[in-house]
Amino acid sequence: MSTHATTRIVGASVPRKEGVDKLVGRACYIDDMEREGMWYGATVRSTIPRGLIGSIAFDRRIDWSEFTVVTAADIPGENIIQLIIADQPCLADGKVNHCEEPILLLAHHDKHKLREALGAVNVEYEPLPPIFTIEKSERQEQVVWGTDNLLKSFLLEKGDVDSAWARAAHVVEGEYRTGAQEHLYIENQGVIAEYSAEDGVTVWGSLQCPYYVFKALRGVFDLPDDKVRVIQTETGGAFGGKEDYPSVLASHAGLLAKKSGRPVKMIYDRMEDLAVTTKRHPARVRHRTALDKDGKLLAIQIDLDTDGGAYATLSSTVLSRATLHSTGPYLCPNVRVRARSWATNHVPYGAFRGFGAPQAIFAMERHMDEIATALGIDPVDLRRRNFLHEGDTNATEQLMREPIILDQLLDRALQESDYHAKRKQFARENAENSIKRGMGLVAFYHGSGFTGSGELYLNSLGGVDVTPEGEVRVLVSNTEFGQGTNTILTQIASEALGIEYSDVTMAAPDTDMVPNSGPTVASRTSMVVGHLIERACVQLISMLREQAGLGATHTREEFLAACERYRAAHGEVSSMCRYEAPPGIYWDDQKYHGEAYGAYAWAIYVAQVAVDTVTYSAEVENFWAVQEVGTVLHPVMAAGQIEGGIAQGIGYALYEKVVLADGRMTNNQMTNYIMPTAQDVPPIHVYFEEIPFRHGGYGAKGLGELPHDGPAPAILNAIRDATGVSFTAIPLLPEDLYAGLVASQPVEEPALP
Amino acid sequence: MSANGKVKANAHWPAIRFTVNGESRMVNVPPMKRLLDVLREDLHLTGTKEGCGEGECGSCSVRMDNELVNSCLVPVLQAEGAEIQTVEGLALDGELHPLQKAFLKNGGAQCGICTPGMLMAAAQLLAHSPHPDEVEIREGLAGNLCRCTGFIRIFESVAAAAGTSASAPAKEPVKEPEMEQTHHAR
Numbered sequence: 027m028s029t030h031a032t033t034r035i036v037g038a039s040v041p042r043k044e045g046v047d048k049l050v051g052r053a054c055y056i057d058d059m060e061r062e063g064m065w066y067g068a069t070v071r072s073t074i075p076r077g078l079i080g081s082i083a084f085d086r087r088i089d090w091s092e093f094t095v096v097t098a099a100d101i102p103g104e105n106i107i108q109l110i111i112a113d114q115p116c117l118a119d120g121k122v123n124h125c126e127e128p129i130l131l132l133a134h135h136d137k138h139k140l141r142e143a144l145g146a147v148n149v150e151y152e153p154l155p156p157i158f159t160i161e162k163s164e165r166q167e168q169v170v171w172g173t174d175n176l177l178k179s180f181l182l183e184k185g186d187v188d189s190a191w192a193r194a195a196h197v198v199e200g201e202y203r204t205g206a207q208e209h210l211y212i213e214n215q216g217v218i219a220e221y222s223a224e225d226g227v228t229v230w231g232s233l234q235c236p237y238y239v240f241k242a243l244r245g246v247f248d249l250p251d252d253k254v255r256v257i258q259t260e261t262g263g264a265f266g267g268k269e270d271y272p273s274v275l276a277s278h279a280g281l282l283a284k285k286s287g288r289p290v291k292m293i294y295d296r297m298e299d300l301a302v303t304t305k306r307h308p309a310r311v312r313h314r315t316a317l318d319k320d321g322k323l324l325a326i327q328i329d330l331d332t333d334g335g336a337y338a339t340l341s342s343t344v345l346s347r348a349t350l351h352s353t354g355p356y357l358c359p360n361v362r363v364r365a366r367s368w369a370t371n372h373v374p375y376g377a378f379r380g381f382g383a384p385q386a387i388f389a390m391e392r393h394m395d396e397i398a399t400a401l402g403i404d405p406v407d408l409r410r411r412n413f414l415h416e417g418d419t420n421a422t423e424q425l426m427r428e429p430i431i432l433d434q435l436l437d438r439a440l441q442e443s444d445y446h447a448k449r450k451q452f453a454r455e456n457a458e459n460s461i462k463r464g465m466g467l468v469a470f471y472h473g474s475g476f477t478g479s480g481e482l483y484l485n486s487l488g489g490v491d492v493t494p495e496g497e498v499r500v501l502v503s504n505t506e507f508g509q510g511t512n513t514i515l516t517q518i519a520s521e522a523l524g525i526e527y528s529d530v531t532m533a534a535p536d537t538d539m540v541p542n543s544g545p546t547v548a549s550r551t552s553m554v555v556g557h558l559i560e561r562a563c564v565q566l567i568s569m570l571r572e573q574a575g576l577g578a579t580h581t582r583e584e585f586l587a588a589c590e591r592y593r594a595a596h597g598e599v600s601s602m603c604r605y606e607a608p609p610g611i612y613w614d615d616q617k618y619h620g621e622a623y624g625a626y627a628w629a630i631y632v633a634q635v636a637v638d639t640v641t642y643s644a645e646v647e648n649f650w651a652v653q654e655v656g657t658v659l660h661p662v663m664a665a666g667q668i669e670g671g672i673a674q675g676i677g678y679a680l681y682e683k684v685v686l687a688d689g690r691m692t693n694n695q696m697t698n699y700i701m702p703t704a705q706d707v708p709p710i711h712v713y714f715e716e717i718p719f720r721h722g723g724y725g726a727k728g729l730g731e732l733p734h735d736g737p738a739p740a741i742l743n744a745i746r747d748a749t750g751v752s753f754t755a756i757p758l759l760p761e762d763l764y765a766g767l768v769a770s771q772p773v774e775e776p777a778l779p
Numbered sequence: 780m781s782a783n784g785k786v787k788a789n790a791h792w793p794a795i796r797f798t799v800n801g802e803s804r805m806v807n808v809p810p811m812k813r814l815l816d817v818l819r820e821d822l823h824l825t826g827t828k829e830g831c832g833e834g835e836c837g838s839c840s841v842r843m844d845n846e847l848v849n850s851c852l853v854p855v856l857q858a859e860g861a862e863i864q865t866v867e868g869l870a871l872d873g874e875l876h877p878l879q880k881a882f883l884k885n886g887g888a889q890c891g892i893c894t895p896g897m898l899m900a901a902a903q904l905l906a907h908s909p910h911p912d913e914v915e916i917r918e919g920l921a922g923n924l925c926r927c928t929g930f931i932r933i934f935e936s937v938a939a940a941a942g943t944s945a946s947a948p949a950k951e952p953v954k955e956p957e958m959e960q961t962h963h964a965r
Contacts, residue, residue, distance in 0.1 A: 048891030051826020051866035058825035262892025508890025673929030696835035
């Protein structure tokens with residue numbers, strides 16, 4: 027393993043691999059693609075949140091003989107979208123459990139006729155009472171899933187929480203809530219499907235995980251592996267939103283293609299995309315914390331509950347990550363986390379950058395400031411007193427074997443942001459101004475890769491090959507959707523092979539061409555897949571040296587000549603590696619005990635916020651992000667990831683509200699679901715400290731999700747600093763600020779005459 | 780309408796003429812058809828993207844008679860006689876436009892779906908204000924949403940192209956990766 031002091035390509039900001047195609051308008055996204063004789067597909071959806079499906083009537087003003095109509099009865103395999111728990115039907119059959127649940131599919135060659143026909147299918151229902159809140163679900167006001175509405179629960183315990191309360195000098199409690207959040211990738215969900223008896227089902231689409239879609243199609247169509255093919259097209263943003271949902275859409279388009287005998291394109295428009303696809307899980311987190319007289323943590327008890335929506339989808343794994351991030355980067359001898367995900371009759375919630383961690387970290391880091399206030403300690407000092415250090419154990423009693431430099435990150439953040447001086451200055455100025463400024467600081471970590479034994483189960487396979495045309499290709503199922511997969515993996519390969527960046531390409535993300543190197547999620551690509559590719563390349567060089575006469579040093583031409591000698595002797599030039607867990611890894615999935623993650627990225631974020639007490643708007647004026655993510659493979663793209671994640675985190679805190687009424691999103695337009703614009707994003711100052719991680723690609727850990735974890739609590743901590751008022755729920759819109767600030771004001775005495 | 784219901788390009792619709800990227804074009808399409816769809820479907824210029832269909836996201840931005848428009852809100856009849864520039868018209872003779880070079884160098888494009896519209900908004904800004912300060916850049920791009928970058932690297936790219944930032948303008952051609960199509964487009 028090298029670090030970038032000794033690397034040529036890793037650590038350099040080379041041009042994005044597919045950058046030119048994107049800049050000249052040539053990159054081919056799914057809606058840019060046509061197939062000969064292609065039809066279009068559309069979906070008839072439930073208009074009620076829960077009930078039994080009665081009759082389905084087709085209006086006679088439409089000539090239905092022109093259309094292909096698919097119902098659950100047309101599904102050749104199992105009517106289930108295979109993911110973790112087999113509970114979500116591909117098409118509703120007899121009952122619906124949420125608004126917008128797909129019931130029936132239509133295809134036609136004319137988009138306009140298709141739209142008209144959608145309104146001419148009349149479904150009659152026998153409604154059943156729905157539930158829409160965590161509270162109603164946990165009270166089992168209605169049982170809408172399983173026997174008790176509980177999609178998943180975890181209990182994490184360390185030490186003895188119960189005996190800690192009596193010894194505590196202070197006990198601080200708090201309840202925190204986070205709302206749903208929409209990914210708002212600018213490219214809506216879309217696929218094209220084809221079906222033939224010889225080739226089975228083929229799907230092209232905007233998606234993150236070709237092999238997740240592959241698994242879903244195999245089940246829905248009851249086909250063997252060699253009759254299912256999934257190809258990712260250029261993908262215009264994902265953020266987790268294209269992790270699980272494309273399996274649904276691909277199955278639908280595939281069914282229409284099979285029945286119509288034609289290629290079928292299904293592209294959601296923005297309103298449909300917002301209304302029907304997954305969002306970030308809303309959460310309610312309750313903290314009870316015991317501290318000694320010096321402000322050291324004695325016990326943390328957390329009850330963390332999420333709204334999972336109508337089907338299980340990824341709620342269990344999102345809950346897992348929330349559980350494992352809920353106690354923050356702090357040392358505490360006694361911990362109990364009770365985490366539960368509850369079914370409701372909302373559209374199912376799913377993966378979104380951070381995957382439960384932003385909800386858990388919002389609660390923990392807001393709570394730390396509440397503790398500081400209650401104890402009369404500076405919030406920075408409180409954190410510093412409780413930081414984890416190398417050799418400590420965290421909440422799952424994972425031994426922290428790698429260096430932890432939280433103190434160094436904190437010092438840097440305080441210095442770069444001029445935190446202490448600014449707080450003093452603002453405290454002075456706020457007294458005389460209607461605009462109140464404040465500084466908020468948070469500390470957090472984010473685990474890289476799948477949780478616990480997850481990477482072992484994934485058993486990822488990836489590698490490189492050299493084609494007879496001399497093309498050196500990276501073979502992985504990991505996909506590019508803006509975050510830089512193509513660039514960093516070809517950087518790693520060209521570095522390790524001793525050739526140029528421009529010599530290496532990515533093989534097409536096509537399940538017929540590339541092995542399953544796991545999904546492109548969980549901040550795992552740089553660390554886990556990057557390391558696989560590095561190993562495969564080192565292995566290829568050894569093979570060429572031992573069996574094809576490659577010298578100790580080589581030029582590009584010598585490398586390619588050795589490849590040809592190897593090909594002549596062995597037929598093909600390919601080097602594949604499987605995931606191997608670092609030694610000494612132990613994880614108990616029942617007790618939630620042991621090595622929760624292979625590595626952690628660490629961060630200190632600081633927000634400077636101005637609250638206008640006339641307009642009740644809050645504006646982030648400046649933002650500092652200091653983090654340690656292992657080796658930075660590509661400085662420009664790494665900073666771009668951090669900045670983009672922070673912008674989404676600012677939206678999560680202050681702008682983005684999914685308005686739900688009777689289980690339906692009512693603001694499903696970009697006009698009224700508001701994300702930060704070019705006018706709203708503050709200057710963002712990004713700093714990296716690098717400690718290479720020996721089991722990551724050239725020392726890299728994960729960084730994609732990290733930046734979404736910190737902004738929301740940093741901003742609300744800054745608002746508390748500015749106004750003295752604690753807000754505990756996001757999104758925090760001007761009306762919420764108004765309500766909180768007005769309620770906190772003392773009632774004025776009427777003036778004496 | 781033909782037997783299979785497809786709208787044929789015939790004299791049924793009045794001819795609408797305009798210039799796209801310096802080339803004269805004529806289409807026979809319903810006059811209320813969105814300029815966005817005419818560009819993508821009839822002229823096969825798929826660089827211009829649809830993000831929301833209601834003029835909020837700016838992904839479909841093109842320049843029309845030296846104005847920036849959301850092509851999803853423009854009925855094609857309004858384009859009669861107009862000069863239109865799309866992302867495909869930025870690079871000249873295979874040489875990237877300074878904005879494209881600056882976006883490549885400074886990380887201005889991530890997923891790339893907002894990029895064509897963002898480039899057109901930036902081109903419009905620089906046409907009217909060749910050396911914009913940060914406030915002008917933010918205003919100039921305020922109608923274009925990017926969900927990936929947090930805008931910071933886009934601001935830097937535009938400033939670099941205009942030569943107004945500390946980072947050097949991309950004068951010499953950036954060493955470009957393969958100019959061939961991506962594997963998806965093959």
